[in-house]
Amino acid sequence: MTVRIGFLGSGLIAGFHAHGLEAAGTDHRIAVVHDPDRDRCAAFAEHWSADAVDDEAAVLDACDAVYVCTWTSEHARLVDAACERGLAVFCEKPLAFDAAGAASMADAVARAGVVNQVGLVLRRSPAFFLLRELVADPAAGRVMSFSFRDDQYIPVQGMYDSTWRGDRTRAGAGTMLEHAIHDVDLLEHCLGPIASVSARSANFHGLDGIEDSVASVVELTGGGVGVHTTIWHDVIERPSLRRVEVFCERRHVVLDNDLFGPVRWTTAGEGDETVLEGGDLLAEARSRGFGGINPDRAFVDAVQAGGPATPSFADAVRAHQVVDAVYASAAAGGTPVTLGVGSQP
Numbered sequence: 001m002t003v004r005i006g007f008l009g010s011g012l013i014a015g016f017h018a019h020g021l022e023a024a025g026t027d028h029r030i031a032v033v034h035d036p037d038r039d040r041c042a043a044f045a046e047h048w049s050a051d052a053v054d055d056e057a058a059v060l061d062a063c064d065a066v067y068v069c070t071w072t073s074e075h076a077r078l079v080d081a082a083c084e085r086g087l088a089v090f091c092e093k094p095l096a097f098d099a100a101g102a103a104s105m106a107d108a109v110a111r112a113g114v115v116n117q118v119g120l121v122l123r124r125s126p127a128f129f130l131l132r133e134l135v136a137d138p139a140a141g142r143v144m145s146f147s148f149r150d151d152q153y154i155p156v157q158g159m160y161d162s163t164w165r166g167d168r169t170r171a172g173a174g175t176m177l178e179h180a181i182h183d184v185d186l187l188e189h190c191l192g193p194i195a196s197v198s199a200r201s202a203n204f205h206g207l208d209g210i211e212d213s214v215a216s217v218v219e220l221t222g223g224g225v226g227v228h229t230t231i232w233h234d235v236i237e238r239p240s241l242r243r244v245e246v247f248c249e250r251r252h253v254v255l256d257n258d259l260f261g262p263v264r265w266t267t268a269g270e271g272d273e274t275v276l277e278g279g280d281l282l283a284e285a286r287s288r289g290f291g292g293i294n295p296d297r298a299f300v301d302a303v304q305a306g307g308p309a310t311p312s313f314a315d316a317v318r319a320h321q322v323v324d325a326v327y328a329s330a331a332a333g334g335t336p337v338t339l340g341v342g343s344q345p
């Protein structure tokens with residue numbers, strides 16, 4: 001069956017997924033798109049040979065699977081509409097403004113029995129896959145300490161140029177929810193469950209409700225303690241970057257950048273540091289069972305197979321719970337907030 005794909009939203013991330021679908025080479029067709037920004041919608045439709053339509057219902061009526069690529073405040077309503085029609089749905093992160101909203105969306109897709117996937121796309125990063133492998137290796141010992149930093153110029157400018165990321169009614173909050181939700185998902189995926197967080201936040205840009213610097217002390221249930229920081233600065237020359245450093249009892253691992261490293265590690269008793277990046281890193285990840293980088297291929301494959309897709313809405317709920325805990329702690333001046341153990345794989 002050729003999967004007919006619909007797009008709600010035709011901005012930056014919609015383009016990313018359309019290119020991902022093109023690269024996937026799966027049996028699908030980008031059939032239809034709607035965006036209230038008519039020029040943007042028309043350009044997307046022309047580029048991908050899709051129909052540009054005037055309302056959301058016309059997208060949902062003409063597709064088998066829909067990508068929800070709008071700003072965050074629209075996600076829940078559009079996912080509900082997709083569920084009513086029994087459509088497979090890919091929704092961008094964050095699902096909602098908070099964990100309660102994300103949980104009700106996860107309930108909605110579960111009740112409707114539809115294939116569902118969330119845009120926590122760094123779960124498919126070969127660099128983070130390798131980090132996870134290196135940390136899980138019994139030779140490494142337990143995680144003792146880590147630092148995880150992400151930074152990006154505040155995306156109300158430059159290539160993002162979005163009005164909504166500076167508007168709490170559409171974005172919900174600032175860098176912790178909008179950007180660092182990836183990080184807390186990866187932290188638990190790679191290092192294990194988080195037991196508690198103690199956070200402080202700041203707002204340098206003065207946008208109401210849009211924090212742009214957050215630092216958290218993070219305690220893992222395995223006993224390790226580390227630090228997470230996320231920053232929206234004004235160094236527009238600098239791309240969005242992540243850097244993670246992990247000290248295990250017998251291994252030191254450093255990851256730079258989101259996808260292809262370098263990842264470097266040193267293990268007690270095993271000699272000099274190993275450094276892998278690019279194609280060599282990908283080959284190493286593949287040799288260890290890495291399942292593929294393209295989230296859109298995974299989604300269409302799941303739709304063809306009747307599911308399940310991963311990461312799912314249910315996976316995202318846990319990341320939202322951690323984000324909520326960070327905000328709650330920061331609002332209380334850094335008081336530690338304890339998390340229940342989630343359903344991390």
Ligand SMILES: NC(=O)c1ccc[n+]([C@@H]2O[C@H](COP(=O)([O-])OP(=O)(O)OC[C@H]3O[C@@H](n4cnc5c(N)ncnc54)[C@H](O)[C@@H]3O)[C@@H](O)[C@H]2O)c1
Pocket residue numbers: 008009010011012013014034035036037040056069070071072074092093094119120121160162164178
């Ligand atoms: N997974 C990732 O790494 C990643 C990266 C960037 C953005 N995102 C997420 O993707 C979403 C969109 O971000 P973006 O950067 O593409 O923003 P964007 O501003 O480039 O595009 C959003 C588009 O949605 C349209 N829109 C708003 N309401 C709509 C509706 N009801 N129906 C159809 N279209 C509607 C807007 O007109 C706009 O063109 C956000 O949730 C964001 O957090 C995820």
